[in-house]
Amino acid sequence: MRLFCLALLTLFSLLSSAPVYAQGKQQDKLNVVVSFSILGDLVRSVGGDQVNVTTLVGPGGDAHVYTPTPADAKRVSEAKLVVINGLGFEGWLPRLIKASGGKPSVITASTGIKPRKLADDGHGHGDADPHAWQSVANVRAYVLNIRDALIAADASGVSTYLTNADAYLAELDKLDREVREAVAKLPAERRKVISTHDAFGYFAQAYGIAFIAPQGVSTESEASARDIAAIIRQIKAQKIPAVFLENVADPRLMRRIASETGAAIGGTLYSDSLTDEKGDAPTYIGMVRHNIKALASALTN
Numbered sequence: 001m002r003l004f005c006l007a008l009l010t011l012f013s014l015l016s017s018a019p020v021y022a023q024g025k026q027q028d029k030l031n032v033v034v035s036f037s038i039l040g041d042l043v044r045s046v047g048g049d050q051v052n053v054t055t056l057v058g059p060g061g062d063a064h065v066y067t068p069t070p071a072d073a074k075r076v077s078e079a080k081l082v083v084i085n086g087l088g089f090e091g092w093l094p095r096l097i098k099a100s101g102g103k104p105s106v107i108t109a110s111t112g113i114k115p116r117k118l119a120d121d122g123h124g125h126g127d128a129d130p131h132a133w134q135s136v137a138n139v140r141a142y143v144l145n146i147r148d149a150l151i152a153a154d155a156s157g158v159s160t161y162l163t164n165a166d167a168y169l170a171e172l173d174k175l176d177r178e179v180r181e182a183v184a185k186l187p188a189e190r191r192k193v194i195s196t197h198d199a200f201g202y203f204a205q206a207y208g209i210a211f212i213a214p215q216g217v218s219t220e221s222e223a224s225a226r227d228i229a230a231i232i233r234q235i236k237a238q239k240i241p242a243v244f245l246e247n248v249a250d251p252r253l254m255r256r257i258a259s260e261t262g263a264a265i266g267g268t269l270y271s272d273s274l275t276d277e278k279g280d281a282p283t284y285i286g287m288v289r290h291n292i293k294a295l296a297s298a299l300t301n
């Protein structure tokens with residue numbers, strides 16, 4: 001009987017201590033805030049169980065035109081590390097960090113990549129194109145920057161961060177090869193499409209599919225009637241086979257362009273945001289795979 005009581009007591013103390021243990025673990029994790037969903041996936045892939053990742057602009061959101069909330073300020077104030085894309089993508093972020101009153105380290109994931117310069121639009125906006133993640137080779141640099149930032153913020157996780165980063169870099173190399181092989185199979189004269197906003201410049205540079213977009217690099221500005229008319233002429237003259245919708249843009253403009261030109265709608269490309277887990281692009285790697293599959297099927301014939 002005494003033995004039984006002892007066993008019961010041991011069991012009870014094990015059970016009651018379990019939640020406390022889990023809570024302690026949770027608090028040990030490194031709090032990282034990221035600006036948008038693609039960075040969230042990259043930081044989770046490298047950080048694994050060592051990090052708590054909070055994404056400000058979640059799946060389906062548009063980081064170009066985001067308005068931070070008071071809850072975001074609270075999240076930033078609790079973060080040790082904030083990871084941003086940079087290249088002018090998150091214009092709203094410096095003010096948010098200041099307003100939060102926190103003192104996180106701010107890491108720019110795109111540091112070290114070769115920025116794609118934009119032509120001056122006549123209003124002094126001859127800046128860099130922020131969508132560097134659309135080239136898989138650039139995301140290698142993102143992952144190395146994220147790995148080093150996590151190590152600097154949390155030395156206790158160094159072996160996790162090194163191991164996860166290495167595994168993810170190998171996945172990226174495989175992905176890059178997949179995209180190149182898919183493009184190589186397409187007839188050269190069909191490697192051109194229309195997308196809504198100019199988000200695929202790095203993809204075009206890296207893989208040799210031309211993208212033409214009525215909207216500029218930010219979704220903030222609307223396409224003018226003149227831009228749309230010019231694109232319609234270009235689709236007809238160059239026999240551009242397909243028009244793509246984007247998850248962060250209004251589909252109506254593209255549907256109109258498709259109906260006026262006879263170009264096919266090739267589906268949706270994911271440019272600046274992932275989907276939730278049930279969608280077509282829940283991870284960065286899933287997003288690139290979805291996009292190349294959609295492009296290949298629209299441009300094959």
Ligand SMILES: [Zn+2]
Pocket residue numbers: 064131197198199217218219271272
């Ligand atoms: Zn964009």
